[in-house]
Amino acid sequence: MTQLQFNLDIDLLKEAVINSNMEAVVRSAIVLVLNEYMEKERDQYLQAAAYERSTERLDYRNGYYEREFTMSIGKLKLKVPRTRNGEFSPSVFEKYARCDQAFVLSMVEMVVNGVSTRKVTHIVEQLCGENVSKSFVSSLTQKLDPIVNDWAKRPLNDTYYPFIFVDALYTKVREHHRVVSKAVYIATALTEENKREILGLQVDHVENYDSWCSFFQQLKSRGLQSPKLVISDAHQGLQKAIQREFIGTSWQRCNVHFKRNVFEKLPKKDSVEIRTMIKRIFEAVTIEDMRNFKEELTSQYAENTKYEKALKVLDEGFEDTIQYMQHPQNIRPHIRSTNCLERLNQEVRRRERVIRIFPNTQSAFRLVGAVLLHYQQTVYAKRKAFSI
Template sequence: MSQLQLNLNLDELKDYVMNSDLLSIYKAMIVLVLNEYMEKERDEHLNVSPYERSDQRQDFRNGYYERELMTHIGSLQLKVPRTRNGEFSTDVFEKYKRCDQAFTLTMLEMVVQGVSTRNVDTVVRQMCGETVSKSFVSTLTAKLDPVVQQWTNRPLNTEYYPYIFVDAMYIKVRENRKVVSKAVYIATAIHEKGKRDILGMKVSHEESYEAWKEFFQELKGRGLQTPRLIISDAHAGLKKAVQKEFIGTSWQRCTVHFKKNLIQGMPKKNIGEIKNELKHIFDVDTPEKARQLKEDFVKRYNDHPKLQTVINKLEDGFDDAIQYMNEPLKVHVYIRSTNSLERLNQELRRRERVIRIFPNSQSAYRLLGAVLMDYAEVYHKKRRLVDTL
């Protein structure tokens, strides 16, 4: 389809801005844009502009019908164009994001189950009216759950992922009439073509060796091949599971977390220069250079009474923190930390904070899975981080 040029009714938009609150303004802008988009879609389908006479005409305009689109900002009433023979169909509703559907559905579940928090109930009623039935929630669930399930179980043997990032975040879920913490395990990667991807997720109990082991086994069951490097924080159970499930894979300890951990153990005063020396150990590009800087640091401050704990930690974790230096220089900046995964977690948190307490584990799986699906599509459209690995 060619690019659509939109001509918005600015007088109508101005009236909304001058006489509405911020949410109404936002909704009005979206309604105007979507209505105009659908209008241009119909023009393109007909192959003529309004009031234009042409032998190339495909059909005739036949007014509009109203249709509701539910989004995370509320219910939008749209004017959907029609044609005489009924063959025209807009793609606006197909482009409605899965994560918005999941967000709405999770909030609906909270109302139906009577576990709404803060102003969630008010927001849901603004979005969906005064009544929300269990059958309505079930209908939406039946449509969305298989989509998320299919994505999270898709085969992973079509690509090779040399670098994998893993982390866990905690959420609150209602279970057996109690609010409990659940761990959400997430795996992302850089595949051999140089782009990021999201491999999968799992909602489970506390972060442990057994849980990480099961998560890795599920990824391998979907065809994941042994990577060259797995990057994560220093959770003991995670590290043990990596060693158990990925024989021959090196483990890279996130350098950002490692440096923070070392600096936290230092005195608070007059250590600016010492901090800089410590950070510089990880700024070089080969293991040999890093090791020499580390040895120099240890030798220089070995007799410092307040740095003994820091030196011991540096010695213990050094080799795990420089594994990325054995990889090509062009990927060092991308694989030495879990920063990319941390940023993804922040986006998940942005959605999760509104819900605060999920009504059940499946609801959390659905919402977070839908958000991850959308981000996976964004990754696929971006340029490569590096050339083919």
């Protein structure tokens, strides 16, 4: 362990403490400690103390240079020791870094939690009395790249996920001096222990069959096995991709989206009774009752032309929307819709609204991935599994 020695004038120290504010005293103490620590590091690097003659000496002292170092208490001016060959670098500084790591991480954490870079600079100024540029804060987020990439590429072959939820949302990205929309694909899942987990994400140009196939292939390359059920909206390209990439997997059309699609085809007036009967179908306890209630509704309103479009939508999507009924009753509320994924999308949207337009595709992947990773660690990982 490095031993540090300080020579202090007690009377001078007493006067400084009494006549100065505590912030100035703390800053001076930290400067003293860091300067002395770097001096000892140089001695260890040279393998010789000051004015010591030694055959093991590696290099010679070459004075000092001043360097600013930003911490949570403000900006400090340190005397950094140097050597003649210029190869010595004190451990106080990460190479080319001018902020301590705790300070850097706090700024990155603010960005991930939805604070704009402009507000971050304002907060830093209020707390530390120092200015940092917006571009500096933005550059700090690049430190997230290896963390997000490792998480997004982690193996999935050590856990079986019987239920997978998928959806895509659109975000704006600058590309070739234009602002374009990019689709962000997100997949979450339920484990056999009934715990939620975010599987991964992908940013692509559009939402279509080929892009969904690519996303599923990426998940499979990490070890994902075919689930029992994939829950999503009724995007046609997505349906085809599920059939191709997951052999033996059933598709569950989101119950909430489906009912909304049916209700949109109903007239706004004089439709209270049929709306009630549709809700009754999906509130049934058994799949047989659901089918019976549907037949009853169809028979009653089949001749009424103003309900024709709604009944057609109901008939075409009905079986795909009740696949969840094939599974245990206690788990059905958790797999009949994509509501859990919609809630996650809201967290992404909350952060995205602050950014508005991402400067490039990598920045979109980085930030959305950081939000998902943060949500996994702070919400899903701490949530208890439900019993069935």
